[in-house]
Amino acid sequence: MTWEELIAEPRRRDEHGVLVVLEEVDHDTRTAVFRRAGESFTVRADKVTSPSDFKPAPEFALEVKVLTGEIVDEDAERSPAGSGRARVVAAGVAAAGLALLAARRRR
């Protein structure tokens, strides 16, 4: 998936029926932010990720997917209150597991 393809579809439902909304596009840094099921996901143009790879389904019944991009947990960076939280950077199979753990922790 190319950057242009990524930002061409601002609203879609994924294969689980979950709404994925493109909220933010920074053309200057070529960064996009998506919102899915109450969480935000950032995608950079140099490592484009399909929105369907963002997250486990809400029930956590997901198969681990290989991520080709980088998911940065934005809240940890920007919120002073979130400073105590680990910055979750997921890349590759192991990282997808981490993201799952992080999602569970937040439940």
Place this chain on the structure above:
Amino acid sequence: MGVASTLGQPVRRREDARLLAGRGRFLDDIELPDALHMAFVRSPHPHARFELKRPGRLTFTAASVAGRVAPPQIVPPPGLTVEPIPHPVLADGIVRYVGQPLAAVVAESRALAEDLAERVEVEYEPLPAVDDPRAGETMVRWEKSEGDVAGAFARAAHVVRSERVIPRLVAAPMETRGALAAMEGGRLTVWTSSQSAHRPRAQLAQSLRMSEDELRVIVPDVGGGFGSKGTLPVETPLVAFAARELGRPVRWIEDRRENFLAAPQGRGISGVVELAFDAEGRILALRGRVLADLGAYLLPSTPIPPHTTAMLLAGCYDIPAVEVFVTGARTHKVPTGPYRGAGRPEAAYLIETAMDTAARQLGVDPIELRRRNFVRAFPHRTALGWTYDSGDFEACLDRALELVGEPEGHIGVAMCVERSAGLFEHASVTRDGEVRVGSVPAGQGHETVFAQIAADKLGLDVDQITVITGDTDEVADGVGSFASRSTAMGGSAVAAAADDLLAGGPGVARFESEQVFTSGAYVAVVEVDPATGAVRVVKLVAVDDAGRIINPLLAEGQVVGGAVQGLGASLLEAVDGAPATLHDYSLPTAGEIPAFATAFLESPSPHNPLGAKGIGESGTIGAPAAIANAVAAAVGMRLDPPFTAEKVWRALR
């Protein structure tokens, strides 16, 4: 046997599991197939003559229910002179407050009922309206005099006069009121969001001219009452009547707008307190005048709060001579009725602000002035005629001062005395732990507290007890939950029924007792921003003596919840005109709450086997008076609530 007693333990509530899962059953959660929805046509004018032009089909009017649905009877406290001005079921030719129902319609859905209600054509001829109770005719009168008041004022070293006003407030329970009625097997069943089951049954029987046997009243989960659900809504008999007439279930769920306009409001009094002091700062006598804005009609409970205010004007002080007058005036407003505290917050506010004013005038520290005048021996019969059963006012004050520490900000202290309990309550208990009680919960935790009491008596585990309330077919008799009476009266009835069972009887008890008197000391710490006038309550200390505490976790919940209602009354709330939404009338949010420090002292009541007293209202009684005194200390002058930024800013100019 062998199960440890949980009395005095913070047992977690048995109610929580279903409520947390969304499985509570509140009035509007009860689905009855085929139910019609009722909606009311209400007056937009405070006072007007009106004519119904085209009522339309399925419309109930004063004419169509005349002689078939009677207004509720007024049963005033003994000694009160009360004019016979009951609230009509539907207005007949004249409306006397904004929101008064004058017609009702039924339809297949609430939305359709509202469509129909809009189409009822009414022609109004507005009439002059009385807004100020000083200009209203007198509906209720009461006076009391004891001791040589005139002589005391004549020889007093100091006379202090304090004149204060408390605006009308709304109780605003999160769940509004309502009723659902259906004919079932030749009898009429009425579900109502209420603080009682048996009282509504008696009132409905009277209104509909039915025998109580023909009626069943069921109270499901109740989403808060705070006194406002202790009075049967005037709409309810009509809902029941319609169900009987139409042979189909009829539902009326009050919406928030109706709750603001037509549910009984609270407070709305002005009062003058005059105190005669000797040279040592001891009170020789009190003169009090209470003027209550009762609204357009008398509901059965309307005369009670002003009477309670007057009876508690002496507060926690030993005052040998008193003279008190109460006037309840008629205005073109929705009737008042009990709202959490129901006369007690008004009394505490009047006497406790007067004490601070006196301290200032006498040049005595306000805490010291209170110490000089405390009632110290119990039982104590006040000059007004009520008997305080037990207490230790100074110990409460000392503990409160200890808890407030070295505050940053201005402090205000207030004492409170709260009558609770009285009348009777009914309960039955079986060997296998089935408890039936006439007290009806609205969130206080009856299921847990009554189970604790029964388990303690029967030697069972709390979880083995089943508590049944709020159904006149299931519970033989009862009064209900108001005046902070559930633990002292309902709990004592459960204890007595269990005793009866253990003594070989049927396990039934009707427990009667005199009123008991809770007391407490409250300290508020406030900060005032001189540039904007904004007041922030930083800390609230509450020390309550409610006799023996059965469950300290639940008791503290009552205190803190009541104190935040009191905080709202102090800083935000006042009925001004006819608020219709929560945008027009500010309730406190999580953003406004202070830090809390609470403690209990226990002077057991001699009037019941548990030694218990009421705790449901103390926060709303103590907190506003303490906040008022703290604000007065901060501003350097006396204001009446609500202490809005604008009011405080003006006072500081």
Place this chain on the structure above:
Amino acid sequence: MSGWGDTPPDLDRPGFGTPPASADAPRTTTRISVRVNGTQRHAEVEPRTLLSDFLRHDLGLTGTKVGCETGSCGACTVQLDGEPARACLTFAIQVHEADITTIEGLPHGPLHAAFHEHHALQCGFCTAGMLMTLDAFLKTNPEPTEDEVKHALSGNLCRCTGYAPIVKAVLER
């Protein structure tokens, strides 16, 4: 004037006596399909049916409460596509194909347990809205400060607890 340009009406005016429009729109129904708590549901709704009434009365999910119908009290808060939303300010017809979670679909977890432990509910009428709001809030802010909790909760009114036990439950869950 059409569109968004109209002057807002006087908010202080009591909400009655409004003369009906000369002719109301014809009453029609539309079929919607919506996933609620993981189950696909289909229903015929009138455009004016509020999501709160739809959930409660059409689907029987009465755990969602209605306290004001002006969005002020928060009792009807549900999660709509993962975000908290006032069910009384959304029309059922708008949630066609959406994914909704109500209190009935919120798995019991540490927040529920903390509410029980700290006596953070009394009558329980506001509780569903509180939990739905807090669940959404804690997803993106799992370690909030006390002030952040109060800010997040300020749109959910409670008349019983005085909020302090709720704040404590969130902080000590």
Place this chain on the structure above:
Amino acid sequence: MKPAPFEYVVAGSWDEAVAALDGDSRVLAGGQSLVPLMNQRLVRPRRLVDISGIPGLIERRRGALRIGATVRQAALERSTLIAGGWPLLRQAVRHVGHPATRARGTIGGSVVHADPRAELICALIALDARFTLSSGRAVHGPLQLGPGELLTAIEVPRLQPFAKSAFVAYARTSGSFADAAVAVVLEPDRAADAVLGAGRAGEAEAAVRAGASATDAAALAADLVDGDHHRALVAELTRRALVEAGHA
């Protein structure tokens, strides 16, 4: 209360929305202001045109910010782009309602509903925002929509390096409508001071540029409003905002 009956139309694009509007219709965006009025039957459109499905993006291009009218207030609140480049908007939007209403409410809805207590408009005015309309018109300053015109996007210019801003409000309770609020933007060669419901305080801005104290400038801002307590609030909030933005 329940709304009066209406007809419901979904618009998938701005063109569809414009085409669906007639004299007796209303646009439904987030609905957080409109639906309470409909529920009270204070507003009773014959037709509701739902534009909430028209995509709205927060975009930065060559340093300038463009916000689609249907962007939810919560998206503004959590946007890193906005927090980094236009923190004033993030501060202001946190005063708008509550988390659940911000999750549905849109920035365009706030602007066009034009409640004088709308915090977002105050912040946008301080940021010299420009409103793009469906007709192709772009408006700078107070927004007046013509017949059949819709607000489609808001453009906010880039702030200069070292710009500082502050948004300060006073409301009776957390999240309720503000009684007064002030938005301040200070840049090396520009000062903006917007007062809730009253627009830009030009004289206060000039005084700040001329080196007047925060207190003196604040007194000039207060001249925009009536009522002595309201003036006191505006003066104090302006002073605090200026100090928070680094002006002594």
